[in-house]
Amino acid sequence: MAQLELHVVKKNSIDRGMDSARGFVRALYLLCAALLALAAAPAAAQLTIEITGAGEKRLPVAIVPLAGEGVLPASISSIVRADLERSGLFRGIEIPLLRPHPTEVSKVDYAEWRARLADALVLGSVAARPDGRFEVRFRLFDVVKQAALGGVAYTLTREQARATAHRIADYVYEKLTGEKGVFSTKIAFVVKRGTIFELQIADADGENGFFVLRSNEPILSPVWSPDGNQLAYVSFEQKKPIVYVHSLRDGRRRVAANFKGSNSAPAWSPDGNTLAVSLSREGGSQLFLLNPDGSNVRRLTRSSAIDTEPRFSPDGQFLYFTSDRGGTPQVYRMPVAGGGAQRVTFEGSYNVSPRLSPDGRRLAFIHRNNDRYQVALFDLETRQMQILTDSARDESPSFAPNGRMILLATVIGGRGVLSAVSADGRVKQRLSVTAGDVREPAWGPFIQ
Amino acid sequence: MRVFWIAVLCALLAACAGTATEQSPAGVEDRKPGAEARGTEGGGPGSVDLTGKRGASMLTDPASPLSKRSIFYDFDKYDVKPEYRPLVDAHARYLREHPEMKTLIQGNTDERGSREYNIALGQRRSDGVKKMMILLGVREEQVEAVSLGEEKPRAQGSSEDAWAQNRRSDILYKGEY
Numbered sequence: 001m002a003q004l005e006l007h008v009v010k011k012n013s014i015d016r017g018m019d020s021a022r023g024f025v026r027a028l029y030l031l032c033a034a035l036l037a038l039a040a041a042p043a044a045a046q047l048t049i050e051i052t053g054a055g056e057k058r059l060p061v062a063i064v065p066l067a068g069e070g071v072l073p074a075s076i077s078s079i080v081r082a083d084l085e086r087s088g089l090f091r092g093i094e095i096p097l098l099r100p101h102p103t104e105v106s107k108v109d110y111a112e113w114r115a116r117l118a119d120a121l122v123l124g125s126v127a128a129r130p131d132g133r134f135e136v137r138f139r140l141f142d143v144v145k146q147a148a149l150g151g152v153a154y155t156l157t158r159e160q161a162r163a164t165a166h167r168i169a170d171y172v173y174e175k176l177t178g179e180k181g182v183f184s185t186k187i188a189f190v191v192k193r194g195t196i197f198e199l200q201i202a203d204a205d206g207e208n209g210f211f212v213l214r215s216n217e218p219i220l221s222p223v224w225s226p227d228g229n230q231l232a233y234v235s236f237e238q239k240k241p242i243v244y245v246h247s248l249r250d251g252r253r254r255v256a257a258n259f260k261g262s263n264s265a266p267a268w269s270p271d272g273n274t275l276a277v278s279l280s281r282e283g284g285s286q287l288f289l290l291n292p293d294g295s296n297v298r299r300l301t302r303s304s305a306i307d308t309e310p311r312f313s314p315d316g317q318f319l320y321f322t323s324d325r326g327g328t329p330q331v332y333r334m335p336v337a338g339g340g341a342q343r344v345t346f347e348g349s350y351n352v353s354p355r356l357s358p359d360g361r362r363l364a365f366i367h368r369n370n371d372r373y374q375v376a377l378f379d380l381e382t383r384q385m386q387i388l389t390d391s392a393r394d395e396s397p398s399f400a401p402n403g404r405m406i407l408l409a410t411v412i413g414g415r416g417v418l419s420a421v422s423a424d425g426r427v428k429q430r431l432s433v434t435a436g437d438v439r440e441p442a443w444g445p446f447i448q
Numbered sequence: 449m450r451v452f453w454i455a456v457l458c459a460l461l462a463a464c465a466g467t468a469t470e471q472s473p474a475g476v477e478d479r480k481p482g483a484e485a486r487g488t489e490g491g492g493p494g495s496v497d498l499t500g501k502r503g504a505s506m507l508t509d510p511a512s513p514l515s516k517r518s519i520f521y522d523f524d525k526y527d528v529k530p531e532y533r534p535l536v537d538a539h540a541r542y543l544r545e546h547p548e549m550k551t552l553i554q555g556n557t558d559e560r561g562s563r564e565y566n567i568a569l570g571q572r573r574s575d576g577v578k579k580m581m582i583l584l585g586v587r588e589e590q591v592e593a594v595s596l597g598e599e600k601p602r603a604q605g606s607s608e609d610a611w612a613q614n615r616r617s618d619i620l621y622k623g624e625y
Contacts, residue, residue, distance in 0.1 A: 218599035220563050234567075239552075239625045240594040241567060262571050262595045265564045278568065280593070283575060285568035306568040322565055329565055352562040366562055373561065395562060440563070 046433065047189075047206030047418075051086060053428030058091040059176060062118035062143075065095070067103045067125040072134060072161040079165035080122065083183040083205060084173060087404070088427025093118050104139035110146045118143050120176055122168070124151075133157055136164055140172055149175045162207060182400045186444040187407060188212070188222045188231055189418060193436040199233060201248070204400075204443075206431055212246060213253075221265055221396075222442045225272050225292075231442075232256060232266040232275060232292070243277055245292050256294050267310045267319075268292075269336075276300070276310035276319055276336075287321060289336070300338065309353055312336065313360050320344065320354040320363065331365055345378065347385055353396060357403045362423070364388075364397040364406050375408050377423060388425045398443045407431075409439040507621055513538040519577060521615040523558075526572040528580055536577060539619050540584035547587065552620045553577045555595040556602070558611035563597055570595030573617045 063081040084090035093116060102108070103125040113121050124138030139151030152171060156164045166183040173181030182204055191198045191211075197219045202209035213219060217236035224231060231246045241264045243257040257263040261280030268275060275292050278285045287300040287307045301307040305325035312319060316336065323332045323341070328349040334341040345351035350368030357364070360380075367376035367385070372392040378385045393411040400407070405420045405427065412419075412430070416437030420429040432438060507514045519532040528536060543549055555570030555577075574593035581591055603610035 218596075220599065236596065236599060240554075240592075240596075260592055262567055264567045264595075278564070280571045280575065280595070285571050306565070306572065308568045309562065309564045322562070350561065352565045368561075 047202050047209055047431050047438070048433075049086065049206045050430045050432075051088070051428070052430050053088070053421075053426060055088040055422070055426050058089060059119050060093050060117055061090050061120045061122065061172070061176075062093050062095055062113060062116060063122045064098065064102060064124075066123075066136065066138065067101050069126045071128055072126060073158060074161040074165065076124070076126065076136060076161065076165040076168065077122075079162060079205075080169045080172065083166060083169035083181075086205065086429065087173065087181075088422060089173075089177060104137050104151055108141055108148075110141075110143055113141075113143045120149075120172070122172060124168075129155070134161075136168075138168055140175055162203070166203070166205075179404065180402045180446065182402050182405070182443075182446070184447060185401060186228070186447075188224065188442045188444065189409075189438055190219050190222065190440040191433055191436045191438050192218075192416070199231070201444075212248065212251075220440050222440060223266055223268055224442055224444045225268050226270055226445055227272060228445045228447050230292070232268065234264045234266070243275070245275075254293060256292055257288075257290060257297075258294075265308045265310060267312055269312050270314055270316045276312065278308035278310065287319065300336075301334070301341070311354055311356055313356055314358060315360060320356060322352045322354065331363065344380075345385075351376070355397050355399055355406075357399055357423070358401055359403055362403075364399065366394055366397065375406060375421065377406075377425075386425065388421045388423075389419070391419065394419075396440050396442075398441050400443050401446045405443075407441040407443050409441055507542075514542055517619045519573075519617045519619075520612065521573060521617075523611070523615065524569075525615075526555075526569070526576050528576055533580075536580050537584060540581045540586050543581065543586040543590050544584070547590065550590050550592070550622050551581075552622075552625050553591065553593045554600075554618045554620065554625075555593065556600060556614055556616045556618070557598050558614045559598045559601065559606065560611070561598075563599070567595045567597035570597045573615075577617045577619070 061084060063077045065077040069076050081092035085092055102123050104123050106123060108121065121141040121143050122138055124136065127135045129135055134156055135153060136156060137151065137153040140149040142149050154164050163184065169183040170181030185204045186201050187204055188199065188201050191200055195216060197215050197217065198211040199213040199219045199222055200209050200211050212231065215235060215237050220234045222231050222233040229248055231248065233244060234241045235244055241262045242255060243263045243266045245254045245256045256266065256275055257277050257279060259279055259281035263277060263279055265278040266275050274289050277288055277290065279288045284304065285306045285308050287310050288297055289300055290297040303323065303325050305323050307321055307323045309322040310319045318333050319336055320331055320333050322329050326343060329352050330343055331345040331351050331354040332341040333344050344363065345365065348367055352366050354363055354365045363378040363380055365376055366373050367387060369387060373394050374391065375388045375394045375397050376385050377388055391410040395409045398407045403423065405422050407418060407420045410417060410419050416439045418431040418438050418441050506512045509515055513535065516535050519528055519535065543551060553574040555574030557566040557570045574595055578591045578593035582588060601614045602616065603613040
């Protein structure tokens with residue numbers, strides 16, 4: 001876009017007969033282009049989230065602007081409201097200008113809030129502290145039951161305004177739904193722009209994106225360590241797939257698996273001490289376990305088929321993986337300690353990329369449905385399968401740590417975008433970047 | 449001593465293959481005519497170094513069967529079709545005659561399906577070529593079979609034609625990857 005505009009500027013200049021000044025214009029043009037490139041380069045692509053489907057019944061909540069929140073660089077109340085609405089379970093109600101402006105210590109007129117059709121209410125305040133930091137206080141009320149549900153006070157720096165808002169949203173979400181919120185979590189994904197690949201991390205609302213690794217060669221299959229401090233992924237920087245473990249604290253990278261042949265599909269054990277990978281070093285693609293530092297390599301599967309895409313069950317006892325040992329790629333399960341594999345999926349001729357829900361009860365995977373590749377959710381108890389999306393090229397499903405949403409990669413209008421769908425298929429969001437393909441999402445863990 | 453024999457062999461092979469006029473593709477060392485008389489390191493004014501470089505040129509000379517590097521596959525298939533057997537055979541012969549040479553076979557798939565599963569499918573394709581080479585007498589240490597899955601498509605787009613071009617194994621030699 002920027003370049004297009006510059007071309008127009010240049011053309012006009014020449015049209016006006018400024019031939020003598022052409023050199024100067026060209027220099028100016030180059031300078032502008034360089035400045036624009038500089039301005040554009042350091043920022044990671046901004047992920048924008050668009051809600052494309054919401055829950056059937058959304059709880060109306062009133063998030064009143066916190067008294068004095070203007071001193072912070074981000075509007076706490078707007079972020080809390082946006083977070084809650086993005087979940088598909090809440091609807092923020094419009095609030096008129098209130099005088100006097102209520103705070104967490106104000107006496108609540110429940111009848112008045114009931115008349116505004118709010119089921120829940122958040123009031124709070126922000127104050128600057130003498131040490132340059134700030135204090136944010138809030139209280140949550142159940143308007144229907146006419147009861148205070150609790151509140152928290154946070155001390156924060158100016159830079160922590162957004163993070164604090166996400167924590168408030170998590171608090172409200174948990175109090176009202178009974179399950180943990182994921183607004184303070186992060187997501188990792190790969191952006192391809194031109195010939196450049198970037199492994200990026202952003203907040204769950206798409207803000208604060210930055211790149212962890214930028215490369216001229218493909219990056220795929222990022223997976224978070226259970227503590228959220230490391231990412232394992234596959235990088236082609238040595239012209240073949242190699243598994244790396246990347247520390248997010250200091251940027252230190254370690255090769256976890258670089259054997260002869262291909263090294264791919266890393267998965268962390270729940271205790272963070274073991275990686276499962278698919279290696280071709282002994283021919284074929286077979287599952288191996290190793291320590292994240294690359295030591296203690298042991299082979300797990302011995303088949304003449306493809307065995308790949310391992311995932312640990314949350315209890316660490318089983319590995320779910322993709323194998324074509326039965327003729328078509330299907331999901332199998334085997335004990336991590338070794339032993340026979342059991343087939344898990346039977347419906348259709350292509351079921352790949354298994355991902356366990358955090359409670360271990362459901363399995364998300366990619367199911368080929370005629371010629372469409374879609375995210376399916378399989379209940380491991382009832383053996384019922386449900387297709388959650390209506391797109392055609394879904395890949396890489398990733399559960400939110402509370403199990404409510406599944407993030408996935410798909411293609412819309414020829415471009416790679418991320419999409420999120422609730423486990424009941426109702427809530428839908430689309431996450432895209434301008435001028436780039438997004439793919440390979442991985443939802444990070446809860447951070448303590 | 450070994451280097452000497454390699455040099456002689458390379459020189460003979462290069463003579464058979466004709467003059468090298470092809471420019472090296474990106475990533476391959478400089479081997480312009482006359483470059484061999486210089487010797488990049490450890491050589492003197494009178495030294496001649498033909499190792500690798502002359503041998504490599506016959507790998508890229510369009511007249512040589514060794515310049516053909518790609519094996520294409522049908523959808524969901526990984527067997528080397530009969531029409532590509534002479535190609536694999538030529539490379540196997542070359543590797544047998546040049547035990548110092550190493551090759552990397554990269555398996556590729558079209559864009560459909562899971563990226564990781566496609567890595568495994570591409571591996572099956574490159575493994576197939578490697579197995580065939582080993583059966584033809586190439587030493588295990590000379591061949592590495594890897595997969596690029598769907599990540600490095602030669603043809604862009606989502607047409608049947610693009611997919612057919614991307615279901616492929618490529619044979620590369622040291623210096624080309």
